Amino acid sequence: xxxxxxxxxxxxxxxxxxxxxxxxxxxxxxxxxxxxxxxxxxxxxxxxxxxxxxxxxxxxxxxxxxxxxxxxxxxxxxxxxxxxxxxxxxxxxxxxxxxxxxxxxxxxxxxxxxxxxxxxxxxxxxxxxxxxxxxxxxxxxxxxxxxxxxxxxxxxxxxxxxxxxxxxxxxxxxxxxxxxxxxxxxxxxxxxxxxxxxxxxxxxxxxxxxxxxxxxxxxxxxxxxxxxxxxxxxxxxxxxxxxxxxxxxxx
Amino acid sequence: xxxxxxxxxxxxxxxxxxxxxxxxxxxxxxxxxxxxxxxxxxxxxxxxxxxxxxxxxxxxxxxxxxxxxxxxxxxxxxxxxxxxxxxxxxxxxxxxxxxxxxxxxxxxxxxxxxxxxxxxxxxxxxxxxxxxxxxxxxxxxxxxxxxxxxxx
Numbered sequence: 001x002x003x004x005x006x007x008x009x010x011x012x013x014x015x016x017x018x019x020x021x022x023x024x025x026x027x028x029x030x031x032x033x034x035x036x037x038x039x040x041x042x043x044x045x046x047x048x049x050x051x052x053x054x055x056x057x058x059x060x061x062x063x064x065x066x067x068x069x070x071x072x073x074x075x076x077x078x079x080x081x082x083x084x085x086x087x088x089x090x091x092x093x094x095x096x097x098x099x100x101x102x103x104x105x106x107x108x109x110x111x112x113x114x115x116x117x118x119x120x121x122x123x124x125x126x127x128x129x130x131x132x133x134x135x136x137x138x139x140x141x142x143x144x145x146x147x148x149x150x151x152x153x154x155x156x157x158x159x160x161x162x163x164x165x166x167x168x169x170x171x172x173x174x175x176x177x178x179x180x181x182x183x184x185x186x187x188x189x190x191x192x193x194x195x196x197x198x199x200x201x202x203x204x205x206x207x208x209x210x211x212x213x214x215x216x217x218x219x220x221x222x223x224x225x226x227x228x229x230x231x232x233x234x235x236x237x238x239x240x241x242x243x244x245x246x247x248x249x250x251x
Numbered sequence: 252x253x254x255x256x257x258x259x260x261x262x263x264x265x266x267x268x269x270x271x272x273x274x275x276x277x278x279x280x281x282x283x284x285x286x287x288x289x290x291x292x293x294x295x296x297x298x299x300x301x302x303x304x305x306x307x308x309x310x311x312x313x314x315x316x317x318x319x320x321x322x323x324x325x326x327x328x329x330x331x332x333x334x335x336x337x338x339x340x341x342x343x344x345x346x347x348x349x350x351x352x353x354x355x356x357x358x359x360x361x362x363x364x365x366x367x368x369x370x371x372x373x374x375x376x377x378x379x380x381x382x383x384x385x386x387x388x389x390x391x392x393x394x395x396x397x398x399x400x401x402x403x
Binding site: 092093096099100125126158159160161227229230231232233234236237240241 | 273276278279280282284286288289362365366
């Protein structure tokens with residue numbers, strides 16, 4: 001009988017341990033889910049919207065302001081909607097977006113004049129990221145940003161594996177037709193756009209963006225009606241937001 | 252009951268893995284998306300979720316039916332390895348948190364976890380398979396009557 005009592009006691013202890021383990025695991029999972037960037041995006045979106053609505057008129061997100069600041073852009077200046085893309089050239093999810101989603105956005109909305117795409121620098125994936133962004137902005141001086149952007153994403157390798165070290169960046173720039181190498185190298189060596197990129201990072205952080213890729217979709221004219229898309233989401237996610245905005249503008 | 256427990260374990264873990272891998276999104280629309288570059292990772296995380304489900308169910312069975320001890324070490328080392336590699340593989344806020352909190356060490360850690368994401372997941376699968384084999388052995392062994400012991 002003593003043995004049976006001990007067995008039962010042991011089993012009860014085990015059950016209690018198991019139950020507490022399951023409770024901890026479930027709590028952990030839901031905790032992580034709750035604090036994951038995708039779930040939180042709703043809250044960020046709301047606070048960001050409030051911020052932007054307060055500052056309409058001098059919005060940093062109006063297309064004219066973005067272009068005036070020197071941000072690279074694609075598409076028609078009269079496009080009613082602007083997508084602002086915060087990315088890092090070393091981020092593999094950004095490469096996923098560029099390979100899978102961006103061509104569809106380009107074909108469906110940019111080529112048809114409905115959308116303008118603006119690039120914002122958010123180098124935070126490794127020590128070499130800043131160099132890649134400085135080089136890209138130097139290419140932008142010569143109107144070659146998007147060619148350089150394509151070359152970088154096509155050649156993307158492991159973070160800080162050396163693929164965007166100084167020498168490789170110069171080598172990659174040589175793949176761009178008609179790029180003035182001397183001008184590019186001078187700009188790159190002098191880190192001419194370091195402050196500009198720093199301002200992009202500050203802007204991203206002020207909107208609660210720490211991860212890449214992150215997107216803001218706004219009305220081009222005044223940077224209002226801000227919507228945020230976090231992560232390398234597929235085309236239908238972008239389509240749902242864009243179509244909604246286009247409908248709102250029609251009405 | 253075991254099927255319910257298995258589902259209760261697998262579904263949240265599978266969702267968690269895929270949220271971190273940026274294959275499931277809840278905003279602006281609910282969507283599941285599997286691009287080519289994510290197929291290997293997706294297969295591995297699905298295997299980890301299924302193995303974890305079987306292991307948890309076996310542990311519960313064992314505790315309910317015998318004096319066996321739960322193999323928490325294997326259970327947690329396998330699942331936590333997968334979760335950590337999943338979290339840091341994405342350019343997520345968690346990766347940024349590591350970087351901002353631990354500076355250069357955080358950058359190196361995040362990068363290593365990103366680069367070795369697939370090998371880490373294979374290790375998780377191996378650990379879970381070992382745990383399953385061990386658990387199976389213990390359950391089967393417990394069915395053999397030990398005539399030398401007095402259970403009365």
